[in-house]
Amino acid sequence: MERTLEQAAAALREAIAAASRGLVERRGLVELVGLAAVAGEHMLVVGPPGTAKSEAVRRIASALGERYFEYLLGRFTEPSELFGPVDLNKLKQGSVETDVTGMLPEAEIAFLDEIFLGSTAILNTLLGILNERRFRRGRTPLVCPLRVCVAATNTLPDDEALAAFADRFLVRVFIAPIADPFLEELLEGGWTLGQVAAPAPAARGDLEVVARAARSCDVAAVRPHLARAIRLLREAGVALTDRRLVKLQQLIAAAAALAGRTRATEADLWPIIVAVPTAEGQAQAREVLADLLAAADNAATPFAAAEASQGPLARARLLEGAGARLLANRPEPEPEPSDGDPALRSWRLALEGLARDIDAGFSADQLPPGLVTLRAELSALLSPP
Numbered sequence: 328m329e330r331t332l333e334q335a336a337a338a339l340r341e342a343i344a345a346a347s348r349g350l351v352e353r354r355g356l357v358e359l360v361g362l363a364a365v366a367g368e369h370m371l372v373v374g375p376p377g378t379a380k381s382e383a384v385r386r387i388a389s390a391l392g393e394r395y396f397e398y399l400l401g402r403f404t405e406p407s408e409l410f411g412p413v414d415l416n417k418l419k420q421g422s423v424e425t426d427v428t429g430m431l432p433e434a435e436i437a438f439l440d441e442i443f444l445g446s447t448a449i450l451n452t453l454l455g456i457l458n459e460r461r462f463r464r465g466r467t468p469l470v471c472p473l474r475v476c477v478a479a480t481n482t483l484p485d486d487e488a489l490a491a492f493a494d495r496f497l498v499r500v501f502i503a504p505i506a507d508p509f510l511e512e513l514l515e516g517g518w519t520l521g522q523v524a525a526p527a528p529a530a531r532g533d534l535e536v537v538a539r540a541a542r543s544c545d546v547a548a549v550r551p552h553l554a555r556a557i558r559l560l561r562e563a564g565v566a567l568t569d570r571r572l573v574k575l576q577q578l579i580a581a582a583a584a585l586a587g588r589t590r591a592t593e594a595d596l597w598p599i600i601v602a603v604p605t606a607e608g609q610a611q612a613r614e615v616l617a618d619l620l621a622a623a624d625n626a627a628t629p630f631a632a633a634e635a636s637q638g639p640l641a642r643a644r645l646l647e648g649a650g651a652r653l654l655a656n657r658p659e660p661e662p663e664p665s666d667g668d669p670a671l672r673s674w675r676l677a678l679e680g681l682a683r684d685i686d687a688g689f690s691a692d693q694l695p696p697g698l699v700t701l702r703a704e705l706s707a708l709l710s711p712p
Contacts, residue, residue, distance in 0.1 A: 333587045334533075335536035335537050339391070339585060339627075340626070342390040343358055343361040346361075346386040346387045346390035353379050354631075355500075355630035355631040355634040358629075358630055362582060362598070363477070367542075369477070369478070369498070370476075370496055371496035371498070372502060373500070375503070381397060381440060385438070387436070388438075393534070395436050396433070396438075404444070406449050406452060409453075411426045411430040414426040431456065436473075436476075438478075454492065457473075457495050460472075474538070499603065537585060538581075540584040544580035544583050544588075549593060549595065553579070556596065560615060560616070565603060575598065575602045578601070580595075582597070582628065582632075586625055586627045594622050595623075597623035597636040600635040613637055622640060626644065646681065650681055653678060656674075678705055678708055678709055685701070
């Protein structure tokens with residue numbers, strides 16, 4: 328029996344959260360892959376090698392229970408390495424067909440690293456799969472089940488032809504190596520990465536239930552706000568192609584559907600930022616649209632919404648979540664600690680850091696209700712006995 332939107336969305340949210348555990352500073356990336364999969368749009372990740380791009384996509388594919396294909400492209404990559412070899416049995420019968428078993432045309436989620444190193448033949452074939460979800464080679468017509476292709480590159484291309492190809496990837500994410508304050512967390516997470524059990528996948532039909540809800544989502548109420556945002560961006564010199572502007576509605580609808588809603592609101596406008604194609608343009612868009620994105624908030628994708636919009640409600644939700652986890656995981660004091668209690672001391676340091684983050688991000692008279700309660704609890708715990 329097919330689940331309701333609320334049930335399916337809740338299962339997807341759990342799967343996405345499970346997939347992001349242990350990925351330091353990459354939770355927003357995982358959430359965006361989930362969002363793109365619901366929207367049926369593709370995603371380009373720009374950043375240096377060794378920044379957990381493939382790990383994030385691999386995890387979310389596993390968590391969503393989707394067929395996955397991954398490949399690192401190079402200058403000499405042959406089309407058959409992605410799309411499959413010629414079927415020799417059919418060739419003997421005089422028919423040129425491709426055996427796509429286990430290859431990209433059969434994948435539901437794909438990760439293609441160094442995408443712009445692909446040959447013209449590869450990129451032209453990819454266009455048909457990305458745009459039309461169809462693979463054509465010889466006499467082989469095939470409808471592809473691809474939900475999202477995540478491509479990665481170190482830098483954006485300067486070549487106009489490649490830039491036009493890159494525009495097919497609606498979602499843009501720019502990542503950097505882990506910042507200094509998170510190095511300890513990175514080292515600890517990396518050490519235990521292989522010891523963490525893979526998350527249980529969501530039910531097979533959950534993603535389709537949410538994706539279908541996104542396709543029929545009512546976005547009429549947010550269109551005036553979206554049009555205003557586009558005008559503000561154009562005035563600031565931040566250009567988006569007409570294709571990106573139209574498809575942006577699908578990301579907004581997906582954000583609403585992941586939250587279990589059939590109608591988009593102003594809280595779902597934060598994907599505007601990730602549709603801006605350059606890092607500089609995204610930074611400028613955050614400034615220009617600060618007032619419009621102040622209401623941005625999404626319990627389904629809290630890290631992605633906060634990183635994209637940097638709005639107060641989204642940031643408050645992250646802080647509340649961090650506080651809830653800390654308070655729920657208070658260590659038991661050692662019976663006779665020899666030199667203090669290291670676990671308790673580390674926990675208190677984390678509480679102090681969270682309190683500093685709250686004070687740095689919000690003035691006392693602007694604290695949302697949830698943070699007022701959390702800040703009071705922190706003060707009580709940190710006060711001398």
